[in-house]
Amino acid sequence: MNNKKEKGEHMKATATTLLLAIVSSLAFSVQAETVTQALEKCRGVDNSLQRLVCYDRVAKNVNQYAGGQESISAVPRPQLAPANAPEATMPPPPAKPSVSSTPSAKPTVDNNATEDIAFGMEQKRVREQKEASMVATVAALSSTVRGSLIVTFDNGTVWQQSDDTDLNLKEGQKVVVERGMFGAFYAKVEGIKRKMKVKRIK
Structure with missing residues (x-):
């Protein structure tokens, strides 16, 4: 009778130990799954600040989960951009071409070109500068051997x-x-219409 009782108690203890092992295994599985779900949930947060807070909360409680430290260490912590940083870097405006305030030099006259234009016209220009006529009084009359008149x-x-x-x-x-x-x-x-052709000899 005592043997049956001891045998029953032994079986009961074995069953209790097995149940505790199963419950512990289930608890570990639930805990590991909970950490994974928490990390996935944090990863889905759009706001960078809220996502960082979520990761910090999971990291603070990671010691409560079996294998949680390894799971969370694999997830990189997001870097927050500085609050005063511009959203986009605008390229600098193109520099305006500098305008010189110095007035442009006046075109110079090429003296050589002017001389080229007047080339060959020297005699004509000299003639234009001379007087067109001369008025004088006959002082003396003579003639050459051939009878040409000489007027002084x-x-x-x-x-x-x-x-x-x-x-x-006269x-x-x-x-x-x-x-x-x-x-x-x-x-x-x-008073006389005709003209006499003459040449100056003195």
Whole structure:
């Protein structure tokens, strides 16, 4: 009778030990699963500050769970951005081109170009600057061997007849000597339409 009683108590103790082992195993499983779920829940939080608080709360209670330290150490802690940091870095505005305040230099006149334009016109410009005519009084009359008239005026100039025109000049008579084409000169007297071609010899 006593043997049966001892045997029953032994079986009861064994069953109790087995039950405690099963309950402990279930508790460990529940605890490990709870840590994983807590970490996943924290990971799903959008706000970075709230997500950090969630991780801190799980880390503070991690010692209550079997294997919790290893589980939470695998999750990186998020880095909070500084409160005063700008959301986006804007590129600097393009620099405006500097405008020089110095006035631009005036174009210089090329003297060589001016001389090139006047090249070949020197004689014409000299002729334009000369007087177109001369008025003088006949001081003396003479002739060459060939009969060409030589007229000496009161201003000291001496002119010789170059064609066959006869003006019937007399001493004391006023004569106008005009400049003609191609360097020619012509003498004329008031009241006579014809002109006598002359050239200066002195």
